[in-house]
Amino acid sequence: MDLHIDEAWKEMTNRLTSWIDSLIVSLPNIILALLVFIIVILLSKYFTKLTWKILSKSSLQKSMKNLIAKLISVMVILAGLFLVLGILDLSKTLNTILAGAGVAGLAVGLALQGALANTYSGIVLSYIKHIKFGDWIESNDYEGEVVDIDLRAVTIKQSDNNLVYIPNKLVLENPIRNFSTTAQSRVILKCGVAYSSDLEFVRDLVCKTISSHFDKVENTKEVIFLYTEFGDSSINFEIRFWINSTSSLEVLKAKTVAMIAIKKAFDDNNINIPFPIRTLDFPENFKFNKPTNN
Known part of the structure; x- marks a missing residue:
């Protein structure tokens, strides 16, 4: 019994020693990977601000500008992750992650069909010029001023100051009456x-x-x-x-x-606005029966 315990202890000690040795050998790569990841995060923030600055001169809506800035930020971070995995010599892990991401993406896409439809519709609504911030519209039996368009819903403020959130898919698929397309x-x-x-x-x-x-x-x-x-x-x-x-x-x-x-x-000017009236015509020989008092 003691012999088995000693062998198990030696095996665990050898494995820990090999892991520590591997960690020490890989320590420069780990430090470099951390530095690269921090630089990538800073670059993503910089590119987000730069994208906003460039798009501020365009006629795109705020939601579309926000979407483009986020996409560029995500692309920079993904590129940095691939670079970090390459520095750590985890190319096999990268292939596994990509394969798993494909399967997971299919499952998520099937589960979030409605949300993805609203996201796609939000992108389209952000790009077209028929509806924009400040417009007074009527859609899906709701009427009000457009105060926001994001990737989920169009927000309108009604005349009673209440906010209505209409899913982008419904706005895109149904007729929109825009009262602001003309000046009068x-x-x-x-x-x-x-x-x-x-x-x-x-x-x-x-x-x-x-x-x-x-x-x-x-x-x-x-x-x-x-x-x-x-x-x-x-x-x-x-x-x-x-x-x-x-x-x-x-x-x-x-x-x-x-x-x-x-x-x-x-x-x-003594002009009358009449209200509905009803005239009753009685025959000449019509007699009213007066009630008798008992």
Whole structure:
């Protein structure tokens, strides 16, 4: 029993001694590898800042610039790792790592299909010019200002100041309504007047009122006034005019100003905006049965 213990102890001692000898022999390479790795980390940070400086002069979006800077940083670090493994004479380990990375990459790709789709969509959205920071858009039944585009989602701020995060894949695959592609927006307002109203006077009054309350509308020709139908209790009309804004909130504000101004103008000129009413016609010989008190 003691003999086996002695042999095991000697075997362990010999192995430790050989490992220490190997470590001492490889110590210069290890120190060099550490120095190279530190230099690579510093270089990756430098190239990231340099990339940001170069791309700051381009028209690419912030998310696209961030993605390019990160990719260059990762490439520099990977190149440094390969160099470190070569210094440590671990070429066989490098081949094993590459083979394992291929299998692991396939498994990860299958497991993260949705995330990768959003990442790809984020890259595309960052590159195209149809949507950018500050635009007022409508997508997937949500409307607001684009405040961020990253590799996962498009962030929009609604008119009530709430943030909505829409996955990039949904934004790319569904229609996008961009209100900021033009410099102006059209305001459409519907109303109605009583059948007894002078329709020509109403038309001229509404056009004059709108022109006097908005800077963009310089004359009555820029206001489109259309009578649309004979309603149940009113003759309905529609007015259209432009404002110098692409924000949906500003359109609502302009509509509010127009409604207040039109209502005041109608009140000053005794023009009635009727509400739905119902008239009951009774036969001439119709008799009301009065309730009797018991």
